[in-house]
Amino acid sequence: MTTRRLPRILKAVRRTALQAVPTVIGILILNFFLLRLTPGDAADALAGEAGAATVETLAALKSKFGLDLPVLEQLGGYLSNLAHFSLGVSPRYNQPVAELIAARLPNTLSLMGLALVFALLIGITLGALMASFAGRPTDRVLSVVALLFYSIPSFWIGLMLIVLFSVKLGWLPTGGAETIGANLTGWDAVLDRARYQILPALSLALFYVAIYARLTRDDMIEVRTQDHVRTARAKGLSPFAVTRDHVLRNALIPVTTMAGIHLAGLMGGAVVVETVFSWPGLGRLAYEAVMGRDFHVLLGILLLSSLLVVAVNAAIDILQAWLDPRIEVR
Numbered sequence: 454m455t456t457r458r459l460p461r462i463l464k465a466v467r468r469t470a471l472q473a474v475p476t477v478i479g480i481l482i483l484n485f486f487l488l489r490l491t492p493g494d495a496a497d498a499l500a501g502e503a504g505a506a507t508v509e510t511l512a513a514l515k516s517k518f519g520l521d522l523p524v525l526e527q528l529g530g531y532l533s534n535l536a537h538f539s540l541g542v543s544p545r546y547n548q549p550v551a552e553l554i555a556a557r558l559p560n561t562l563s564l565m566g567l568a569l570v571f572a573l574l575i576g577i578t579l580g581a582l583m584a585s586f587a588g589r590p591t592d593r594v595l596s597v598v599a600l601l602f603y604s605i606p607s608f609w610i611g612l613m614l615i616v617l618f619s620v621k622l623g624w625l626p627t628g629g630a631e632t633i634g635a636n637l638t639g640w641d642a643v644l645d646r647a648r649y650q651i652l653p654a655l656s657l658a659l660f661y662v663a664i665y666a667r668l669t670r671d672d673m674i675e676v677r678t679q680d681h682v683r684t685a686r687a688k689g690l691s692p693f694a695v696t697r698d699h700v701l702r703n704a705l706i707p708v709t710t711m712a713g714i715h716l717a718g719l720m721g722g723a724v725v726v727e728t729v730f731s732w733p734g735l736g737r738l739a740y741e742a743v744m745g746r747d748f749h750v751l752l753g754i755l756l757l758s759s760l761l762v763v764a765v766n767a768a769i770d771i772l773q774a775w776l777d778p779r780i781e782v783r
Contacts, residue, residue: 473763477756481535484755485528488748494520495544498746518544531752540753545745550753553738558757560630561734563646564727565719567654572661573712579662580669581701587674595666603663607722611656611729618652625652628731653730657722661715665708672704679703713762713769720758 496514515521519530534541540550579595586592602610619627626649631637637645676682677700685699723736731737735754742750 470767473760477759477763480759481532481752481756482528484752485531485748486524488751489524489527491746491748493746495746495748496520498744499544514544518542520544531749535756540756541749543742543747543750545742545747545750550749553750554735554753554757557733557735557738560732561720561723561727561736564650564654564657564723564732564734565716567650568657568719569661569712569716571654571658572665573708575658576662576665577669577701577705577708579666580704581673581696583666583670584673584677584700585696587670592670599663599666601663602659605659607656607660608725608729610659611653611726614652614656615730625649628729630733649730649732653726653732656729657719657726660722661712661719664711664715668708668711669701669704672707673700676700676703709769713765716762716765720761 494515495518496511499514500511512521519527522530531541540554542548543550543553546553579599583592583595583599615627618625626632628649630649631642631646635645673696682695682699685695690698720735723732723734724740725736726732727734727736728740735757739751739754741747742754
C-alpha cells in the first residue's frame with residue numbers, strides 16, 4: 454500500500470511546489486504595495502529618533518537606502534535582490550535582513566512548535582474526554598473551560614500566568630530566553646531554555662486548545678455512529694481499542710487540517726506573546742520593524758511566513774493520507 458501511494462504523494466508535493474511559486478510572488482507584491490501605504494519610512498523613523506535631523510540629512514538617508522526612488526523601481530530592486538537570494542539590508546539595524554531573521558527564527562520556531570504540541574496534546578485529550586462523557590457534567594465543565602480559553606486574549610492569559618507561576622509560586626521565570634550569565638551547556642542549557650518557554654508557549658496554545666477540543670469532541674461523536682465503528686464493536690474489540698483505532702484516528706483528520714491552517718495564526722499571535730514575555734523571536738522583530746518602518750525586515754518575515762505555511766500545508770496533505778488510506782492526494 455505504501456509503495457503504491459508514494460508516487461502519488463511525490464507528485465502532489467511537486468504540484469504544490471509549482472503552485473506555491475506564483476502564490477508567494479503574488480503575496481510578496483501585494484505586501485509590498487500595502488506596506489507602502491503606511492505613512493513614513495525608515496529614514497523618517499531614524500530622523501525622528503535622532504531628534505535633530507535636517508532636511509539635508511533626511512534626504513541623504515532616503516538616498517542611501519533607495520527610499521527616494523519611485524515605488525516601481527523600489528519593487529524592481531527588491532525582486533532583483535530576491536532573484537539573487539538576498540532579502541536586502543535593514544536601514545534600522547544596518548545588517549542584512551537574512552542575518553537578522555536567521556538570528557531570531559530558531560527562537561520563534563521552537564516557541565511555535567512547543568505551543569502547537571501543547572495545543573494538540575491538551576486539546577485532543579480534552580476533546581476525547583468530552584466525547585466520552587458527552588452530555589454529562591464532565592462534558593459541560595470541560596466545555597466551559599474550553600470556552601474560557603477561546604474567549605480570553607492571549608496577552609491577558611500570559612500576564613495571569615506570570616502572576617501565578619512566577620510572582621506567587623516562583624516556579625518559572627517572568628520573561629527572557631535563558632538565565633543571563635549562567636553560561637550553561639548541554640542538558641542544563643536545554644532545561645534552562647525550556648523553563649523560559651513553558652509560559653509563553655502555554656499562552657500561545659490555550660486559544661487553540663479550545664478549538665481542537667471542540668473539534669475532536671464533535672468529530673468523535675460523529676465517527677462513533679458510523680458503520681465501521683459498529684463493526685469493530687461487533688468483532689468484540691474493547692471500548693478503548695475501538696476509540697483509539699477507529700474513532701480517534703478518524704477524528705484527528707480535521708484536527709490536523711486545522712493545525713496546518715493555524716500555523717500562520719500562531720506566528721501572528723507570537724508577536725503579542727513574545728512582547729509580553731520579552732522573548733527574542735521574529736514576533737518582536739516584526740513589532741520593532743513596524744515601529745521603525747523597516748519594510749525590508751517586514752517583507753522578509755512575511756515571505757518566510759508564506760513559505761512556512763505552504764510547506765506545512767503540503768506536510769498536512771501527506772499526514773492526512775497516512776491517517777486515512779481512503780484519502781487520495783490530488
